[in-house]
Structures are given as structure tokens and as C-alpha cells.
Amino acid sequence: MKKLTISFSLFLAFSGATFAQSLSTTVPNETVTDQVLKELNRERALLSQNLDFRIKEIDSKITNLDESIKNSKNASDKVEKLLERVKFLEQRQTEIDKNTVSVYKYNYSSAVLNLASMEREIKPLNLFNSSREFYSTLDRVSNPMHYEGYQEWFGKFQNFVKEEQDSNASLAALNHIMAVTGDLSQGTPFVGMFAGSLFDGIGTFIESLNRRQKELQKQSIEMLKLTTSVSQFTHDKDLIETEWEAINKSLDELRNLQDKEMKENFVKMLGVNLEEFDRKFTGETDAKKRTQYILDISKIAENKIVEEREKNPENWKQSYHDEMLAVQNLKIRFGDITFRILENLKKYEGLIEKYKKDPYLKKEMGELEVKLDIVKNTFESTFNPQEYIKASNEMYIVE
Known part of the structure; x- marks a missing residue:
């Protein structure tokens, strides 16, 4: 022992x-x-x-x-x-x-x-x-500005909003929120009230285009679809x-x-x-x-x-x-x-x-x-x- x-x-x-x-x-x-x-x-x-x-x-x-x-x-x-x-x-x-x-x-x-x-x-x-x-x-996917052609197109749309805001209250509100938001390319999420105003504004922009602007009209419809997809993706991601x-x-x-x-x-x-x-x-x-x-x-x-x-x-x-x-x-x-x-x-x-x-x-x-x-x-x-x-x-x- x-x-x-x-x-x-x-x-x-x-x-x-x-x-x-x-x-x-x-x-x-x-x-x-x-x-x-x-x-x-x-x-x-x-x-x-x-x-x-x-x-x-x-x-x-x-x-x-x-x-x-x-x-x-x-x-x-x-x-x-x-x-x-x-x-x-x-x-x-x-x-x-x-x-x-x-x-x-x-x-x-x-x-x-x-x-x-x-x-x-x-x-x-x-x-x-x-x-x-x-x-x-994930953040890049949620920002349509990173997609090919979107930023250039958005410049045209933004000019339209500025020019027509005096005669359209909805566009005036959209122009205001875009000004408050600042540089959208930095990642402002396209969701909520902003997204709703944006969709309405893009719709108005498309309706304003005449027959001579078929290419821009076609491009705008594609950009609207892209914006919708990105906005819904961002909503689901945020959940x-x-x-x-x-x-x-x-x-x-x-x-x-x-x-x-x-x-x-x-x-x-x-x-x-x-x-x-x-x-x-x-x-x-x-x-x-x-x-x-x-x-x-x-x-x-x-x-x-x-x-x-x-x-x-x-x-x-x-x-x-x-x-x-x-x-x-x-x-x-x-x-x-x-x-x-x-x-x-x-x-x-x-x-x-x-x-x-x-x-x-x-x-x-x-x-x-x-x-x-x-x-x-x-x-x-x-x-x-x-x-x-x-x-x-x-x-x-x-x-």
C-alpha cells in the first residue's frame, strides 16, 4: 500500500x-x-x-x-x-x-x-x-446604384423629379426626401416610405416619356423592376x-x-x-x-x-x-x-x-x-x- x-x-x-x-x-x-x-x-x-x-x-x-x-x-x-x-x-x-x-x-x-x-x-x-x-x-446587393447602368439612369430620373416638382406634389415630396438622404450611392436602403415614393416617381417618369424616347422608356421599366427586386430583398434581409x-x-x-x-x-x-x-x-x-x-x-x-x-x-x-x-x-x-x-x-x-x-x-x-x-x-x-x-x-x- x-x-x-x-x-x-x-x-x-x-x-x-x-x-x-x-x-x-x-x-x-x-x-x-x-x-x-x-x-x-x-x-x-x-x-x-x-x-x-x-x-x-x-x-x-x-x-x-x-x-x-x-x-x-x-x-x-x-x-x-x-x-x-x-x-x-x-x-x-x-x-x-x-x-x-x-x-x-x-x-x-x-x-x-x-x-x-x-x-x-x-x-x-x-x-x-x-x-x-x-x-x-449584402449591402451592395441592397443598393441599386451598384448595378450596371443604374446610376447613369438615376441621374436622368432625378433631373426629371427636380424639373417637375413644382407641378406635382408627389414629386416635390420625393425630391425633398432625396435631398435629405443625400448621396444615394452611399447605401441608403430603398425600403419603407422612401421606396413607395420612389416607385410612384419612377412610374410618373415612365408615363412622361414619349414615343421618341422608347429606349429610355424601356430602360426605365427595367430599372423599376430592378428597384422593386432590390427593395424587397432589402426588406427580407432587414427582417x-x-x-x-x-x-x-x-x-x-x-x-x-x-x-x-x-x-x-x-x-x-x-x-x-x-x-x-x-x-x-x-x-x-x-x-x-x-x-x-x-x-x-x-x-x-x-x-x-x-x-x-x-x-x-x-x-x-x-x-x-x-x-x-x-x-x-x-x-x-x-x-x-x-x-x-x-x-x-x-x-x-x-x-x-x-x-x-x-x-x-x-x-x-x-x-x-x-x-x-x-x-x-x-x-x-x-x-x-x-x-x-x-x-x-x-x-x-x-x-
């Missing part, structure tokens, strides 16, 4: 010294936290096996004592063996307490390390950087994009809660300087350095559990239990948000499919489809919402 305990202690010392170096050469940066947690769980599992072995050994001794007490006819011998039995029961409880501490050390380390990893996860820079071109393409406002609000709320938990756990409970944390973990690109730093944080968390148990043996679990639950809820909320993001991205697939056959927009839909695939693939390679939520629900082990 003694040999087993010594061997296990040597293993822990060796693995703690070599783990940071081996991990940094075998796993990509984004999996550092997961790999550290796997290593901590492996060590805890070995410790648990060791404790189980010792408890079984104690149980065997208690069983033998019970049999001996049952068969003993000497009163003093029975008392001596009963006292020995109490000693073994105390040893057994000590081993159970060790296992409880081991579980809490792992679980709180898991909470702290998952909270640390959220500092990087909550800033999905890869997603936003790769999606920037997609959203700029999807209203969800981004709610998602961004949820992300802001999550970030505030995460900041609060960072201060509560890292500053108040662990005594870690957040500026140092940002420098050595969040902003660190060297996997070896990040791994060593997160291992150091984990060791601080484990030591705090031991210290708290010694200072407050009756109620040492409560504050750590509350913080572990708070972090788990944060992780689940973050998983829910990533799920909402993915679902909203999928809505663009339906939007593109709807306008694929529109003769005025089908080329742009082809470009959008390619760029949307890039966005989705980048997002899904960074976040797997279902797996993330599942892992968040299973991030702790049960005693």
Missing part, C-alpha cells in the same frame, strides 16, 4: 513538470484549456482509484475486526478491538474527505479554466473578420438582421457577467491580477507559455480549496459551489448565443434561395452564397453550439 502511494506521488510530480512542455508541441492553441482539464481529470481519476483501493483495504480490516469481535469471549479484548474499529472508521472517513476535496479541486479548477477560456471565446474575431466581406456584399441586435445585446450582457465572474474568482478568490492574466493568457499566442500559465492558475485554485477547508471545515464548499454554478450558467448561455448566431446565419440561405431565380439578382446571389459558405464554415470550425452546450452541462464530475 505504501509503495503504491509513493509511486502515485512520483507520477504526479513528474507529470506536472512535463505536461506544459509536451502539450505545447502536440495540440493547437485553441485546445490548451481542454487539454489541461483532461490532464487534471486523469490525475484526479488516478487519485480516486488510489483512494478507493485504500477504502477497500480499510473495509476489509473492519470486516475482519467485526468477525473477530463477534467470536471473541474476552470483554477487554472486545473493547480493544472496538476502539481499533473506531480508528479504522475515522481513517475511512478521512479517505472519503480526501476524495471530496479532490472532486472540488478538479471542479473548481474546471470552473476557473473554463471562465478563463471564455475570455478568448467571447471575442470570435475569426468569425467577424471572415464575415466582413459577406456583409459588405433577418433585426435578430443580430438581440444577439449583440445578449453578448454584451454575457460579457458584463463574465467580467463580474472574472473579478469575483480571479481577483477576489484567487488573487490574480487581471492585467497580468490578459497579457499571459488572453493575448498570449505562444501555446507553451499559455499552457504553463493556466497550469499555474489551476494550482492556485486547488490550493485555495485546501486552505478554505482548513479555515472553514463546516461550510467550506458553499462559496465554491456557487461560483461553479455561476460559471456553468455562463457557459450554457454562451452556447445558446452561438446557437442563435448559427441559426441566424442559416436564414441567409433561405434568403439567397428565394432570389436565386430573380433575373436582376441571381448573379449577386451566387456571390453571396460562396461568401456565406465561408462565414458558416469559419463559424462552425470555431464553435459547435450543440457540443459546447453539452460540454457545459457535463463540465463537472459528481462525488
Whole structure:
């Protein structure tokens, strides 16, 4: 039994010294936290096996004592063996307490390390950087000024509106709103009241053209159809994009809660300087350095559990239990948000499919489809919402 305990202690010392170096050469940066947690769980599992072995050994001794007490006819011998039995029961409880501490050390380390990893996860820079071109393409599709021939034609139409506004109240209103809007080529959406006034104005313009202006009349009809398609596309797109406002609000709320938990756990409970944390973990690109730093944080968390148990043996679990639950809820909320993001991205697939056959927009839909695939693939390679939520629900082990 003694040999087993010594061997296990040597293993822990060796693995703690070599783990940071081996991990940094075998796993990509984004999996550092997961790999550290796997290593901590492996060590805890070995410790648990060791404790189980010792408890079984104690149980065997208690069983033998019970049999001996049952068969003993000497009163003093029975008392001596009963006292020995109490000693073994105390040893057994000590081993159970060790296992409880081991579980809490792992679980709180898991909470702290998952909270640390959220500092990087909550800033999905890869997603936003790769999606920037997609959203700029969406904006171009929504602005008819980017379509061939439209800007030149619109200049003729705009001159007509200015010339006829004095004799037509609707054209006067349209001229006013175009003046207020300014340079339409900069992306003013052709929707709502503006779109309605614009359609009426284009209709009036077409009706004003005489037989000698057949080419302009034909072109104007095509531009009216294009404007209608673009306006409806923009309306449908805006319905999807209203969800981004709610998602961004949820992300802001999550970030505030995460900041609060960072201060509560890292500053108040662990005594870690957040500026140092940002420098050595969040902003660190060297996997070896990040791994060593997160291992150091984990060791601080484990030591705090031991210290708290010694200072407050009756109620040492409560504050750590509350913080572990708070972090788990944060992780689940973050998983829910990533799920909402993915679902909203999928809505663009339906939007593109709807306008694929529109003769005025089908080329742009082809470009959008390619760029949307890039966005989705980048997002899904960074976040797997279902797996993330599942892992968040299973991030702790049960005693």
C-alpha cells in the first residue's frame, strides 16, 4: 500500500513538470484549456482509484475486526478491538474527505479554466473578420446604384423629379426626401416610405416619356423592376438582421457577467491580477507559455480549496459551489448565443434561395452564397453550439 502511494506521488510530480512542455508541441492553441482539464481529470481519476483501493483495504480490516469481535469471549479484548474499529472508521472517513476535496479541486479548477477560456471565446474575431466581406456584399446587393447602368439612369430620373416638382406634389415630396438622404450611392436602403415614393416617381417618369424616347422608356421599366427586386430583398434581409441586435445585446450582457465572474474568482478568490492574466493568457499566442500559465492558475485554485477547508471545515464548499454554478450558467448561455448566431446565419440561405431565380439578382446571389459558405464554415470550425452546450452541462464530475 505504501509503495503504491509513493509511486502515485512520483507520477504526479513528474507529470506536472512535463505536461506544459509536451502539450505545447502536440495540440493547437485553441485546445490548451481542454487539454489541461483532461490532464487534471486523469490525475484526479488516478487519485480516486488510489483512494478507493485504500477504502477497500480499510473495509476489509473492519470486516475482519467485526468477525473477530463477534467470536471473541474476552470483554477487554472486545473493547480493544472496538476502539481499533473506531480508528479504522475515522481513517475511512478521512479517505472519503480526501476524495471530496479532490472532486472540488478538479471542479473548481474546471470552473476557473473554463471562465478563463471564455475570455478568448467571447471575442470570435475569426468569425467577424471572415464575415466582413459577406456583409459588405449584402449591402451592395441592397443598393441599386451598384448595378450596371443604374446610376447613369438615376441621374436622368432625378433631373426629371427636380424639373417637375413644382407641378406635382408627389414629386416635390420625393425630391425633398432625396435631398435629405443625400448621396444615394452611399447605401441608403430603398425600403419603407422612401421606396413607395420612389416607385410612384419612377412610374410618373415612365408615363412622361414619349414615343421618341422608347429606349429610355424601356430602360426605365427595367430599372423599376430592378428597384422593386432590390427593395424587397432589402426588406427580407432587414427582417433577418433585426435578430443580430438581440444577439449583440445578449453578448454584451454575457460579457458584463463574465467580467463580474472574472473579478469575483480571479481577483477576489484567487488573487490574480487581471492585467497580468490578459497579457499571459488572453493575448498570449505562444501555446507553451499559455499552457504553463493556466497550469499555474489551476494550482492556485486547488490550493485555495485546501486552505478554505482548513479555515472553514463546516461550510467550506458553499462559496465554491456557487461560483461553479455561476460559471456553468455562463457557459450554457454562451452556447445558446452561438446557437442563435448559427441559426441566424442559416436564414441567409433561405434568403439567397428565394432570389436565386430573380433575373436582376441571381448573379449577386451566387456571390453571396460562396461568401456565406465561408462565414458558416469559419463559424462552425470555431464553435459547435450543440457540443459546447453539452460540454457545459457535463463540465463537472459528481462525488
